[in-house]
Amino acid sequence: MKVTLLLFSVAKDLAGFDTKELEVPDHATTDDVLEMLSKLNSGFLAWKGRLRFAVNQEYVPPNFELHPGDEVAIIPPVSGG
Amino acid sequence: MMIRIANEPIDLQSIVRSVITPESGGINVFVGTTRNHAGGRSVDLLEYEAYEPMALKMMHAIVEEAKERWPLHAVAVVHRLGRVEVGEVSVAIAVSSAHRKEAFEATRFLIDELKRVVPIWKREYFSDGSVEWSQQTDEQVVSSNT
Numbered sequence: 624m625k626v627t628l629l630l631f632s633v634a635k636d637l638a639g640f641d642t643k644e645l646e647v648p649d650h651a652t653t654d655d656v657l658e659m660l661s662k663l664n665s666g667f668l669a670w671k672g673r674l675r676f677a678v679n680q681e682y683v684p685p686n687f688e689l690h691p692g693d694e695v696a697i698i699p700p701v702s703g704g
Numbered sequence: 705m706m707i708r709i710a711n712e713p714i715d716l717q718s719i720v721r722s723v724i725t726p727e728s729g730g731i732n733v734f735v736g737t738t739r740n741h742a743g744g745r746s747v748d749l750l751e752y753e754a755y756e757p758m759a760l761k762m763m764h765a766i767v768e769e770a771k772e773r774w775p776l777h778a779v780a781v782v783h784r785l786g787r788v789e790v791g792e793v794s795v796a797i798a799v800s801s802a803h804r805k806e807a808f809e810a811t812r813f814l815i816d817e818l819k820r821v822v823p824i825w826k827r828e829y830f831s832d833g834s835v836e837w838s839q840q841t842d843e844q845v846v847s848s849n850t
Contacts, residue, residue: 629755631753631755631823631825632753632825632827632837633837636837677755677758677823680755680757680758680761681758682821696755696758696823698755698823699825699837701819701820701821701822701823701824701825702819702824702825702826702837702838702839703752703754703759703783703795703818703819703822703823703824703825703826704736704783704794704795704815704818704819704824704826
């Protein structure tokens with residue numbers, strides 16, 4: 624299935640892109656997406672545990688299951704204000 | 705209700721004016737400005753980016769929560785994006801209520817929540833030429849539905 628991946632801040636820098644149509648196995652979770660990214664750049668491993676995920680613009684619990692067409696965003700520690 | 709992300713300088717007067725109602729007896733305003741230092745190093749410029757649709761959604765959500773907790777008349781929350789020079793306004797929050805206590809408390813809640821959950825990031829341009837994503841974050845565990 625396909626999901627849309629959005630990256631911001633340090634996650635965008637690590638990946639080298641800010642948006643991508645991503646092909647993932649059925650029932651893939653946010654952890655699987657992080658694992659895919661870690662293969663792209665092992666720098667993601669150091670951020671594990673500090674990166675939150677949002678699916679369809681809502682924060683989700685760890686290892687959240689994805690569905691076709693989901694908008695999956697990686698949210699590094701926010702620093703607005 | 706003025707809740708928005710601004711790509712241009714923030715106009716404080718219009719924000720304050722937007723929350724004045726005939727019933728209001730107190731308006732409290734928080735203004736966040738960009739600092740010329742971070743972690744003991746000199747900063748020339750800041751740059752903000754956002755996951756805009758979600759940032760707006762979260763800004764609306766925290767305003768709704770504040771209105772449930774305190775008897776507020778009106779709320780304005782505006783956050784700047786893009787390059788912001790030192791000393792400029794990066795965020796402004798205005799709250800009106802019948803009495804000052806609620807306005808003070810709600811404003812504090814809103815800026816604390818904004819810094820905790822709204823997906824906006826700050827990049828610091830240091831005077832030594834380096835550019836880094838801010839490490840001065842309010843990191844807290846976020847439950848599944850906040």
